[in-house]
Amino acid sequence: MNDVDAMNCTALLLVDLQNDFLPGGALAVDRGDEVIPIANQLQPYFHLVVATQDFHPADHNSFASQHKGQCVGDVIEMNGHPQVLWPDHCVQNEVGSALASDLNQASIAQVFPKGTDKRIDSYSGFFDNGGLHSTGLGDYLLSKQVTDVFIVGLATDYCVRATALDSRRLGFRTWLIEDGCRGVDLKPGDCKAAIQEMEDAGVRTISSRQWLDDKSDATKDASRTEIATGKFLSLMQSGRWEYSHRKLASDVVVIVPMTRNNEWVFIEQYRESIGKRCIEFPAGLVGDVEGDADEASMDAVRRELMEETGFEAARIRHLGSASNSAGLTDEVTSIYLAEGLHRHGQGGGVDGELIQIHLVPRNEAAAWLDRRQNEGLNVAMSVYAGLWLAAR
Numbered sequence: 001m002n003d004v005d006a007m008n009c010t011a012l013l014l015v016d017l018q019n020d021f022l023p024g025g026a027l028a029v030d031r032g033d034e035v036i037p038i039a040n041q042l043q044p045y046f047h048l049v050v051a052t053q054d055f056h057p058a059d060h061n062s063f064a065s066q067h068k069g070q071c072v073g074d075v076i077e078m079n080g081h082p083q084v085l086w087p088d089h090c091v092q093n094e095v096g097s098a099l100a101s102d103l104n105q106a107s108i109a110q111v112f113p114k115g116t117d118k119r120i121d122s123y124s125g126f127f128d129n130g131g132l133h134s135t136g137l138g139d140y141l142l143s144k145q146v147t148d149v150f151i152v153g154l155a156t157d158y159c160v161r162a163t164a165l166d167s168r169r170l171g172f173r174t175w176l177i178e179d180g181c182r183g184v185d186l187k188p189g190d191c192k193a194a195i196q197e198m199e200d201a202g203v204r205t206i207s208s209r210q211w212l213d214d215k216s217d218a219t220k221d222a223s224r225t226e227i228a229t230g231k232f233l234s235l236m237q238s239g240r241w242e243y244s245h246r247k248l249a250s251d252v253v254v255i256v257p258m259t260r261n262n263e264w265v266f267i268e269q270y271r272e273s274i275g276k277r278c279i280e281f282p283a284g285l286v287g288d289v290e291g292d293a294d295e296a297s298m299d300a301v302r303r304e305l306m307e308e309t310g311f312e313a314a315r316i317r318h319l320g321s322a323s324n325s326a327g328l329t330d331e332v333t334s335i336y337l338a339e340g341l342h343r344h345g346q347g348g349g350v351d352g353e354l355i356q357i358h359l360v361p362r363n364e365a366a367a368w369l370d371r372r373q374n375e376g377l378n379v380a381m382s383v384y385a386g387l388w389l390a391a392r
């Protein structure tokens with residue numbers, strides 16, 4: 001759908017998602033708050049997330065308060081450029097200049113302040129309005145090998161527009177995520193004209209839904225090709241990355257079983273890939289059963305627990321989900337706690353799996369695992385992950 005190719009590196013650029021531009025702020029953009037959840041939802045689907053921040057000294061020349069006899073909205077000349085006069089806004093180190101509190105900020109790699117020179121305004125996240133001084137954003141994106149810049153933020157007809165145009169000028173493929181922006185429309189039609197101007201400059205428009213749909217279909221993405229295949233696994237390629245993909249199963253479940261006597265239930269089996277016996281929690285693939293490809297995760301949890309350990313659980317609770325080894329595989333594991341166990345069978349697995357079962361008292365587990373490792377066995381990562389999640 002979008003023609004971002006396999007060798008791309010995508011950056012999500014959050015433009016001025018700051019308190020003063022949100023409803024209630026000094027320079028509020030109508031419905032500006034509606035873009036925050038969109039910005040949050042998009043973030044995980046990009047290689048890099050960066051933000052710009054309007055960050056003025058208190059006596060900035062773009063403030064109407066600095067010009068006797070002038071009002072907000074008047075246009076004056078400043079350093080040879082027309083300058084709209086604004087209310088005081090985004091003053092350095094005041095709450096108005098802070099990034100929106102509802103914005104997820106943990107993944108933002110760097111924030112680029114702009115408008116810090118009192119003599120000149122800076123709508124673009126890349127340069128001041130005179131095009132003289134760089135914020136460092138362009139060099140930063142180049143240093144990260146970014147090819148595609150996706151823009152959301154405020155406001156469409158000012159800082160988003162200027163940022164998108166500079167991004168094009170610097171040679172980045174540039175995308176405007178239209179529903180992730182809101183405009184000022186000082187004159188009705190300003191936003192529409194700004195979008196037209198961006199498109200004329202080669203900026204492509206896309207909706208957040210288009211991007212997310214495309215990403216959720218990632219394994220079917222044309223940029224990911226299967227370069228080898230077996231009965232159960234495919235070797236996939238995307239850009240310079242290769243990774244394995246399970247062909248039949250829809251999900252992987254790991255079960256952390258706790259008996260009524262406060263014992264963990266571990267299993268032990270020989271694993272061909274490492275040529276060793278391995279200590280694990282019971283685990284299996286959802287949909288890995290003849291004629292039931294649509295098996296529910298909870299059914300798979302009960303089935304695997306019974307097959308491998310012979311236990312039935314009174315209570316099962318999802319503890320969390322985690323990628324297994326994202327450099328090696330696209331697989332994500334869901335981890336479940338199973339409590340109130342009743343023995344109903346022998347366990348041991350199916351089709352000659354030769355699974356051995358170990359009941360280990362809760363407070364002896366760490367020492368027991370160390371001992372088994374010293375004996376030369378391998379302990380699965382999911383054991384440590386399951387114990388940690390169960391202890392929280």
Ligand SMILES: [Zn+2]
Nearest residue numbers: 054056090115
């Ligand atoms: Zn400003």
